[in-house]
Amino acid sequence: MIDFEALFKISYGLYVVSSGNKDQGSAYIANTFSQMTSEPPQFAIFCSKNNYTTELIKASGVYAVSVLAQDAPPEIIGRFGFRSGRDFDKLEGMNLTFGTTGCPIVLNNAIAFMECKVINTIDVGTHMMFIGQLLKSELLDGEAEPLTYAYYRNIRKGFAPKNAPTYIDKSKFEKKISGNFGKYECTACGYIFNEETGDPDNHIKAGTTFGELPAGWTCPICGAEKEDFILL
Ligand code: FE
Secondary structure, eight states, rough: OHHHHHHTTTTOOOHHHEEEEESSEEEEEOEEEEEEEEEEEEEEEEEETOOOOHHHHHHHSEEEEEBBBOOHHHHHHHHHHHHOTTTTTTTTOOOEEEEOOOOOOOOTEEEEEEEEEEEEEOOOOSEEEEEEEEEEEEEEEEESOOOOOHHHHTTTTOOOOOTTTTTOOGGGGOOOOSSSSOOEEEEETTEEEEEEBBGGGTTTOOTOOOSSOOTTBOOOOTBGGGGEEEEE
């Protein structure tokens, strides 16, 4: 048997993985990033084949990893983790620096970053594993704690987005009783849409069901899409 609760005991951090160059770049949120060896310093990331950033890593052969601070706001998780770089420029308006290769590096809410050159790529099914050799790293804030995936899940009540290697499909466990108003929670930031009250601040009137929300509706706090909500 496979007990998914056992998998939640694996510890991870939360990172912004970016790639591209000075003209074009994108980034996504990863929890599966780890150091493989120290001599030389080599790292591994696992990126969904659906991620736009994966295409950029393949094309450029570089990626950067920014370590998020524990107090990183939900907007950052939503922007990079729950929306696609094909739909909008995730790096626009962000505080960026560029690595030795020109790879964009996200500094917002980051406490450290590493820039890596891809030295090996392994197809692991739904994801690509990119093994990288360290080119540059910098500690940005030696005092702040890094955000861990456990903290994000347990304290912040966040979940993994669909493209994460550790995603678990919660919809299998949910069933709304028809006729009753339901509440839907954004798995990125914790915002709750209540069908009974609607969201008057955002011009959604009371009694609007989740299914009736207009096409293209996204979380008013973090921008996550409808499928990233779960029924409470
Ligand atoms: Fe949200």
